[in-house]
Each structure stands twice: as structure tokens, then as C-alpha cells.
Amino acid sequence: MEQLATLVSSNAPPSHLFEALSLYEHEACLISEGSGYPGTGGGDPTLLSTFYSSFFLVHLLTDQVPEARALTKRMPGSLIHQDSSLQNCLTLLRAVWQTQVEQVYRILRQCPWPEVLQPLVRRYESFYQDKTLISVSTSYEAIRLSTAAKYLGLDEQSAEQEDPNIIANFTKCGWTWDPETKLLHPKPIVVSPMDNQSSNGIRGAMKMLGTSGSLS
Template structure:
């Protein structure tokens, strides 16, 4: 997902805006909202929590958009995927958050597909529909388009394993170790 990389590149700029305006007054709710949403998008949950804690109470309480982004974040922390999809779809997001929130939904679905591919040799179609936030028909269409096998008689889906190229794109061991190292370094400082 190229959009995720584009949004990730915005983080330093938004963090700088937060710091600059914190010295001179109050940061705008738009900056806080975008930064919080992007942290959730790039799966940087520790920084999302820290941003929420340092955000002024009047902005947290007085801004429905930021509360809605945080609600999605809470569901991400709790791994309540079906609630994430519902929250993203049901809320009327403002222009500065709409694309980011849709990317959160799509990237969560993509992560679930990768996880299912790695962890399951078979899964009930109904369970997979919940994990992806799809209807039964959308689930069957998605998995068959990916080359996975669906048996209508049993209601089971048989995921195909990812190719090595797909696996490296979804997150290599080196990439995961780098993220872990960065997280530990962050905690130590």
C-alpha cells in the first residue's frame, strides 16, 4: 500500500507542527486528529497512546472527530476487528481524515488476510467474513479472486500460502526486528 508510506512521511511534519504550536499556544484539532489517525494506520500503537495522553482535555472532549478516531484506536488495541470496520464505515469523516480512516480499514483487512494465509490451513467462511468485515458474498468473491479455495458444501475456505515475494512485502523478519529494536530504544529513552 503506497498510501501508507505517503502518510508515514507526514508524521515528522505533523509532530513538528505539534511541537511548534505547543510553544506558541495550542495545536489545532486537525493536526492532532491526523497524527493520531496516521499512528493507527502505520500500526504505531504506542505513539498513538502517548499522543492521546498528551493531547489537551478540551480537544479530546470537545472534538467528535478525534473521539471517533480514538474509538477506532481502542478497537485496534482490543483486536475487535468487526467493530473497527463498523466505526470507520458509519462515521462521517471530515476531508482531512476520510482517506486515512479508509486506509486503516483496508490495511487492517490486508493484515488479516496475510495472517489468515500464514496461520490457517482452513477457516470457516463466516469467521473469515467477521475478521474482514465483509458480507458472506464479498468474502467468497475476495478469497476466490486471491486463488483460495472455497467449499460451499462445508462452508470452509482453504487459504493459499503466500509466495515468498508476497511474504517479504507483508513484513520480513528483518523489518520486524527493526521495529522491535526501535520500540525498545524508544522505551529506554
């Protein structure tokens, strides 16, 4: 458990986390099939929950959504029914799969995640914001500020009031704001494949979304 906690709280690139956790899955299967855990016949439910939840989040962090879905099929069934973290993972997967943007942010921010998983939850939230911003920047020629804020998990009420901090989050990326039409005009954001696989994504390069009070 100590080794796992150290690994998931590290600043290692997501691809490295995925490779490291992949090596543990066979051992996790053996543990789940062992003795000492009612319902699954396996041992140490906390360790199993932490491993599978961490591995699931790293799948999402490396943009492997179909593979994350496959992983949920390999998790011990009885453990899923009893463990809140794994249930959160399933709910999050459904929201990501169905592109329910507001639900994704709600699950990440409001569901009870154990302390050991918090670093991965925060990293995925940042990654999801970056990925969504890139998608929106190439999908719209013009967009309402409140709609753009929704996609980024920002405060929509502040956006409705044309909060300068909300507007600045987008203009820092090269977007333009038209105060007469009250529309944002996105500028397509292009990142290299290496940057796109980073949990920091374009946030590190543009240092956006860092304005105090801008997040809902």
C-alpha cells in the same frame, strides 16, 4: 490548515506523512498552550483537532499502535472532551488495541469524520483489511466463509448465502473453497516489509476487495 489538508489528502507514503506531521507536533503544542480557546487556553481548535486526528491515523497507518496510544496522552485534554474527531480516535484505538475487528470497521465507516480526514480514514481501512487478511491467512488451516468475511469487513449475510463475489475475494489470493464442507482453506500470504508498510498493502498487488457490492 490548507497545508495540513493538502498533506493528509496526498498519496505520499505513510512513512513520509509520519515524518512530515512529526515536525508539526511542537508547533501544535505551542498553539494549544496559547490564547483564545476556552478550556485549553489554546487557539484554533479546528486546526488542533485536524492535526492530532491526522497524526493519530498516520500512527495507525504505519502500524505504530503503542505510539498512537502515547500520542493520545499528549493531546490537549480539554479539547478531547469537546471534539468528536478526537473522541472517534480514542474509540478506534480501544477497538484496535483489543482486536475488536467488527468495531474497527464500524467506527471507520459509520462515525462522523470530517471531510479533511476522509482520505486517511479510507487509507487506514484498506491497510487494516490487508493486515487482517495476512494475519488470518497464517492463523487458520480452514475457516468458515462468514467468519473470514467478518475479519475483512465484508457482508456476512452475503457470505452465509455463499455469494460468489465474497468467495472470489479470497480465492484471488490463492485460497481454496470447498463447496462440500463449506470451508475456506487459506494460503499464507507473505509480503515484504516495504509492502507491509504501504497503505495499499497487498491490495494493489492482488487487486482484491474491488468487486462491486462486496463491502458491507
